[in-house]
Amino acid sequence: MKNRLRLPRLLAATLIGVLLHALLGVPATAAVPPLPNTSKSAGQQWQLFSLATAKYVSVEAAGGDELHARSGTPGVTEQFTLHTDNTAKGSTVSMRSQANGRYVTAEFGAGAEGRYGKLRARTDGPPAGWEKLELVPQPQAGADVYALRYHDGSQERYVKADASANGDGLLQARASAVASWELFRLVAVAAPAEPSPPPAVPLRAIKALTWNVCADNNNACGFYHTAAGPLADQIVARAKTAGHPDVIMLEEFCEKFAKPVELALETQLGGGWDVRFAPVQYEVPGTKVKAQKNCRPDASGADRGAYGVALAVPEENTWYRAVELPSPPGAEQRAALCATVVSWAAEVCAAHFSTGGPGYDDPDRTFQPQQAQTLRQAASLPGYRPLLGGDLNAAPATGVPATLYDAYEECDAHAATPNRPTAGSSKIDYLFGVGSWTGCGVAADTGSSDHRAMWGTLTFS
Known part of the structure; x- marks a missing residue:
């Protein structure tokens, strides 16, 4: 099931009404309520x-x-x-x-x-x-x-x-x-219809960065109980090292960080940014209903919202959809998040796969290849060119990302030293797209995470 979110029409209509009243010199009847930091x-x-x-x-x-x-x-x-x-x-x-x-x-x-x-x-x-x-x-x-x-x-x-x-x-x-x-x-609540194909397919080179920030599940990470500020500062620092990317994919992220990270990107990098979030879920026993998994509170005890993946793209009329990935029963139901950037004619998706291997959620790696196929399908929106990545929790040799390698180019595959490790001694973080990659880099350290950030520039074919 795919879920999509746009600015609620009710709030948009109210905002338009307030602006018209202001332009006509007539007092507005009601102020627009501020959106909550979960919006x-x-x-x-x-x-x-x-x-x-x-x-x-x-x-x-x-x-x-x-x-x-x-x-x-x-x-x-x-x-x-x-x-x-x-x-x-x-x-x-x-x-x-x-x-x-x-x-x-x-x-x-x-x-x-x-x-x-x-x-x-x-x-x-x-x-x-x-x-x-x-x-x-x-x-x-x-x-x-x-x-x-x-x-x-x-x-x-x-x-x-x-x-x-x-x-x-x-x-x-x-x-x-x-x-x-x-x-x-x-x-x-029903999802909006798919966006129409773009009127033109412009030539475009997109800089992208992906980083699993480790903000909740691993108590050995420096971001385990972090507040938004320290995390936002390190994301901005990684973005500067990567040469000011156009797209930032973030995994193991807490929902209520989206607005603070957006503000930090705008303040420290410039331009207009939009940061969106999609939750990891658990299935409610005995039902088909899924509930969003919450992050643990920060060190002060404050709620940090749901746990999942985030995506930062330029602020414009962009469509978003959360994509539920096939996941082992009783375990975390993993997610991807896709943004349709019309001016680029691009479909951008960030994902976090289940953990595979003996002793983990997907011990026989049964679901991870299904997640890769679902991600490929999610990025294949008619008229739009795919750019996708994230933490796939599997090395290339496992065969899990094979369907993605078949369809796209991977940023680090043709580097002077290909498949550089991003978590410990393994490469499990990826950037894929249709076109050619240049400038692929992997951070020298993990910062307060347990993953290294990676980045590169995709020129669409």
Whole structure:
């Protein structure tokens, strides 16, 4: 399944309205709310539909960000992302509002203001007990129907939508059993259509850099609990060494770093940049739903958002899509992220494959070749020329990247010393494209990561 993200139409329309009012000399009726620092993600978004009220669940800012099932037309305020952590691995999930970037909590204490267990999108995370719920399938009620179950101490509480005659649709985790008011349908937000082919195919040379920054999984890395600033500074330093690339691919990245890294690139390298993110996921047991894996908090305890891959390209009307890669059941569901850069007639994709070999997620390397094939297909958008790379977690001799070598040129394949190591003594990081590569380089050190950055310039054929 592929997911795509563009600037929400509602916010774009509001911005246009504000600008028109300013140009006409008429005061604007409302200011545009600032986008949350999670708005750079191309991860799957969901709507929650109450079967009891036959309405969508909204986060109502005017009501203290309470959740009410009383919206007939879904928009940004009715959209959520699902999250889990490396311990729960999907057994519990947390809902995060797309409107304000905050996690939904069930308020069992004094903050419930007499409405026990009411749901509000109010915490910045990381999610704790009151933000974690279970998706309980209810197949007898229809496809994709679930009850939402919280644990209040030793008691289980199901979320209900107040569907009484005088009710306001408020969601509360206070039911002891599942009945009609406790049934909700998860509706995946549809992806936009593919972009049209570009009107022309300009000649172009693109400088690209890829770096696995090791910001979460490996506690031996200097970025393990890092805040955004030190990571952004090292990314900029690598970019300067690489000769100011046009594209930067980043793996093992935390979602909430996207905006700070974008600002650092613009401030220190110049030009307009857009940094986007796609999450690694876990499948929720007993369902087909996938929840985004969250990074561990930083050293101060602050939430860093989901864990995955990022892509930095020039700021323009660019389309993004998160691509789910075939991954071993029960393990991390790996991802790629593709950007369609119309002015280059280029499809740019960054990926992070499952770890292969004995003792790892993909011990027999069954899924890694499938991931390579999926990545090749994702980069093959009609009318656009592919540029792709990332951490493939396999050396050339394993045969995993064979389908990519068959279709494209690899940056380091024809260097004076080909296939230079990028992690330990192995080459597992790559840059592929249609055309010819020059200036391929590999960093002399890993910095605070466990991978060396690599870079090169692709002249499209």
